[in-house]
Amino acid sequence: MKSCIATITVMFMLTSTGVGASSAGTSPQVAEGERDAPHHNYIVAQSAGYVGFIAVGMGRDFQRHTISALLGYVPEEIGGVELWQLSLKYEWHPFAAIPLDDPSNNIKLNPFYIGTSLIYGRHTNLFVNEPGQYPDGYYGPTALRSTLNMGLSLLYGKKYTLFIEYAALDTGVVAYVRHPEFFMDNYDFLGLEGIGSLAVGIKLKLE
Amino acid sequence: MNIDKFILLLMCVLLNSCQYSAWETDIDCQDSYTANLAELAKIESSLAGDAFGVALLADIHVDLTDAVNVVEQIKQRDDVAFVLVLGDITDFGLAAEFEWVCKALSSLDVPRFYVIGNHDSISFGKEIFYENFAPFDYAFSFKDVKFILYNDNAFEFPGVPDYAFLADAAAIQADETRRRTLAVSHIPPVKDVHTEEEAANLRQFLFDEGIDLTLHGHLHEFVYWSDEFGVPHHITGRVKGGRYSMLFIDELGEASLQNCAGTCTAAVMK
Numbered sequence: 457m458k459s460c461i462a463t464i465t466v467m468f469m470l471t472s473t474g475v476g477a478s479s480a481g482t483s484p485q486v487a488e489g490e491r492d493a494p495h496h497n498y499i500v501a502q503s504a505g506y507v508g509f510i511a512v513g514m515g516r517d518f519q520r521h522t523i524s525a526l527l528g529y530v531p532e533e534i535g536g537v538e539l540w541q542l543s544l545k546y547e548w549h550p551f552a553a554i555p556l557d558d559p560s561n562n563i564k565l566n567p568f569y570i571g572t573s574l575i576y577g578r579h580t581n582l583f584v585n586e587p588g589q590y591p592d593g594y595y596g597p598t599a600l601r602s603t604l605n606m607g608l609s610l611l612y613g614k615k616y617t618l619f620i621e622y623a624a625l626d627t628g629v630v631a632y633v634r635h636p637e638f639f640m641d642n643y644d645f646l647g648l649e650g651i652g653s654l655a656v657g658i659k660l661k662l663e
Numbered sequence: 664m665n666i667d668k669f670i671l672l673l674m675c676v677l678l679n680s681c682q683y684s685a686w687e688t689d690i691d692c693q694d695s696y697t698a699n700l701a702e703l704a705k706i707e708s709s710l711a712g713d714a715f716g717v718a719l720l721a722d723i724h725v726d727l728t729d730a731v732n733v734v735e736q737i738k739q740r741d742d743v744a745f746v747l748v749l750g751d752i753t754d755f756g757l758a759a760e761f762e763w764v765c766k767a768l769s770s771l772d773v774p775r776f777y778v779i780g781n782h783d784s785i786s787f788g789k790e791i792f793y794e795n796f797a798p799f800d801y802a803f804s805f806k807d808v809k810f811i812l813y814n815d816n817a818f819e820f821p822g823v824p825d826y827a828f829l830a831d832a833a834a835i836q837a838d839e840t841r842r843r844t845l846a847v848s849h850i851p852p853v854k855d856v857h858t859e860e861e862a863a864n865l866r867q868f869l870f871d872e873g874i875d876l877t878l879h880g881h882l883h884e885f886v887y888w889s890d891e892f893g894v895p896h897h898i899t900g901r902v903k904g905g906r907y908s909m910l911f912i913d914e915l916g917e918a919s920l921q922n923c924a925g926t927c928t929a930a931v932m933k
Contacts, residue, residue, distance in 0.1 A: 504681035528684075536688030537787055577686050581787055589818050598755060598786045601685040625685055627725070628759060635727040642766045650763065653682035 497662045500524050505623035505655025506575055506603050507543040509534045522547040540578045547571035553611050564611040571605040573623065602626045617659040624652035688787050690758045692765035696797040699774035703805060706744055712914060713806045716742040719908040721749035721880025721899035725760050730767040732905040737771060744805065745773050749880035749899055750780025750849025756788025761795065778812045780849040784819035800825050802832040807842045808912055815848045817856040826868060833872035842916035843875045851879040851896050866890050876918050885922040888933040897930060
């Protein structure tokens, strides 16, 4: 497992720059429930959480639901192999954003969301349909994986969102349910370190 | 401190691991055969006599609780010189799976030697296995018994097994004392990934090269039979349920096998 502290630091620095820009001429606190406003498109960038060393894409809010598609890249120096990935993400935000007690910064906290990702990895080692030497059903698709995600986000003004997410790999979720003691004995944070990854990203609302 | 900085710091502290892809190849656990060979040499020189036991684990398939269970059973014994892991430690050849099983077996206090299984060979499993566990074909001797660990995953490695390697490893050198020659692979020499003709040719070859016994996994059940050339073949059942096998080589070099599922009983040849 790799440390992503440096990555988070870089993303935070980029986000802080955006915070400074959006704080100028800040309007009064936006009332709760802004998330229930009409649909929005956005640009998204994310690092880690199995979607890539860097992944960029677009998404759309549907009130409390969001769907996004990201194109991710993992350099060989980082992942051991060079990979391109396409991820489809869904999120459900059950709570309205909460204005924080910091009016000058116009920051709202979305305290919890849950979601899932379907990830397609493009590489000659991976396949969706089995190559010809295999009997039918010998293996499932090796180029597809999924994750269960949960996270929180900070909304800066009306355009910027920073999110921090924990993504648990599908095979890890199954293994954890079947062997919780093993993971708790061998990994930190109730064993969740062994089946998942932190991710960080930013969204820029369009319109 | 602003709330955003606080939350980021908190998350950095709470979860300091990142995975950029499910198909990364780095794992945080290594069980290299070179380190295990060095350990085996120490055991060989300290072990009195020529009798020894070998634990056989097969088809872990990320059954981590069962793997830990078997590890604890093996640690209770005093007759295990080393462990052979007979392939398919993963389901999908993913780095995370290799790491979990490596950690599950890491508390064993005897060396471990792995053969690659077909499931270990998909995705980037070949690279991960080779970098962290063992080559695909290698051999070593212990108490004048030669163990030849070879790759026969023909769907994932076209052209295997490497007959030249097998012949070279099986050959007895001029200055060598050899009591037994054992061949070890994930898939037995039967019609499976090989055609019936290919499997028969392999069985003939193993006999011609003087192989006394072969050890395998893959079939998920304990099986023990002798082929048309009189070469015995043993399959260790899947580790699920806490199963493993024991190979014993006695002072005279005679081999015997036990299948263990709670209790250990002599393997009966079909």
